[in-house]
Amino acid sequence: MGIEIRIEADELKSFTEKIFAQVGLPDEDAIVEAEVLVWANLRGVDSHGVLRVPQYVKAVDDGYMNPTPDIRILNETPATVMYDADRAFGPVVTTKVMRHVIEKAKISGVGWGLLRDTTHQGAMAYYSLMAAEAEMAGMAIVCSPPNMAIHGSRAPGAHNSPISIAVPAKSRPPLVLDMATSVAAGGKISLAVDKGVPIPIEWALDPDGNPTTDPNVATILLPAGGPKGSGLALLFECLTGIMAGNPMLAPNLGASNGRKFIQNSIVVAVDIAAFTDIVDYRNNVDDLVDGRKLLPRADGIDEILVPGEPESQVLGERSRDGIPLPAGTINNLEEVARRFGVRMPNLL
């Protein structure tokens, strides 16, 4: 890994904002985009952090991501709304839609938002947690073009669509799940490439559809739990791409022609107060977590962790000590900084 370089979160956020402003995003949108990326780094989800900045810059150059989109409501009912994102930066449009469905949920009990033609949304947990912070249960699902074999096949037939669900607790951090439907997320394979280590045989296939332990040729992800991850991914497409009239898993489409940047997504907020007392709810979530901690541990496990807890632990450490970035990421950011004449953040 070489020397570990750390950057203070606010420094990194400010830098990222300036880059995106240079790319053409309105200032308020650049702030949102930087916030969501650095938030992921702070929680240790580096695959969805600032390493994306140079990729996004290129996608704008190539016309695949739109810094000044015409975001429009296509249709709306008391509890639902569908937005055309016009290839907006994902966090810019997704935070907007989640705020909208939270307002709907206050009146209708639930708000169900559908996004058509957004681009990379970052870590989906950001949006489900927005609902949890508003004392609601939040859910977010996204589907992109195929990168995962479905059960019984050896070629890409589904996206490893992630789902995030979050709920508020009382003394504890919100309970938040954010999982891909593949055995391993693509970022874990990239990490194995960087580290020069093999991957488990059950993670992925090579381009010919054969199992492999070589991360350099592992291009087709495998579904978690076989038919389970595979089935969830197919039904998630039916709730996102097909529901938006913008199917992502059409045969032979692959990732051609910039479509790999396109995503369709749902964000959902369920108002807890529509069903039960919010104080009771928060207490019961704390009790749920407390109870799990007391269970007998499996061999080799020091502490039983609940969804979101590993990320919360990293958040504490990185808020205090800064965000570590590999030399490769630093180099890529320096290149973008030079191009736009933006000063690099101070290194700790």
Place this chain on the structure above:
Amino acid sequence: MGIEIRIEADELKSFTEKIFAQVGLPDEDAIVEAEVLVWANLRGVDSHGVLRVPQYVKAVDDGYMNPTPDIRILNETPATVMYDADRAFGPVVTTKVMRHVIEKAKISGVGWGLLRDTTHQGAMAYYSLMAAEAEMAGMAIVCSPPNMAIHGSRAPGAHNSPISIAVPAKSRPPLVLDMATSVAAGGKISLAVDKGVPIPIEWALDPDGNPTTDPNVATILLPAGGPKGSGLALLFECLTGIMAGNPMLAPNLGASNGRKFIQNSIVVAVDIAAFTDIVDYRNNVDDLVDGRKLLPRADGIDEILVPGEPESQVLGERSRDGIPLPAGTINNLEEVARRFGVRMPNLL
């Protein structure tokens, strides 16, 4: 397996109706209960079929299932409703709530129903498919007391909460997923007991929390995909039991005192017409399935099957040739038949 005994579906349904009427269910409720159980048998989901009849009869005897419940709406908003099921037979109350949320979805775009204190609901796909038949996307989730180890633990800390999602197609049957969050459903372990065969080591733990291949001592299920199935199960409890103010995963509760019969559940309907053209939607689901069929197959796979397709194939066969029941199930049904003076169905 011995001699295979088959019963014509309508014969079996009529028999089951009469038993439940004798148990004290109003005729219209006995019809619903019989319909949902025999429907599961017709689709090959025998673990959720008529083998449950004697168990339900005993649960009524013991006061755990209520044949004449006072089903009440506890609260309601334009898009949500929460019912107290008063320990009703699951299908009786769940079909009622799903019909209600389908009506809500016609007005509000989405209907979100929460059921408190129901009992065994049978196969959850029945309810998500009700929505699909109404040209909606349907979802159903249920949580009961702990029967599955969470990731990192060796004791029951979650229920292997199933989720079902269904959507309508055009020429093809609806796409319908119905999966437990455990590696294997409990019914598969019971089947291994009946067949006298070992189970894979990754399915379950014995009562001491050790991995086992002996289905006779396999009492603690293991989560599908480790932290993924485990995380889904915990968040599903937050959407069901905790949302209903009736936590199922409280520490040390176990399955004591008849609580093992209690379930909390959500049923959700999303109106496709609120977002897109229903004809386009149906065509796109057909295309999704057609496209999957054309993908290169994994070794040993004759045909790529999508969610719900194996069950549809069994449905065709059993509608024509009758439902096969093992001798043990026949014996148990005969015992109940004698008690209530109901004539056994004709055997084919």
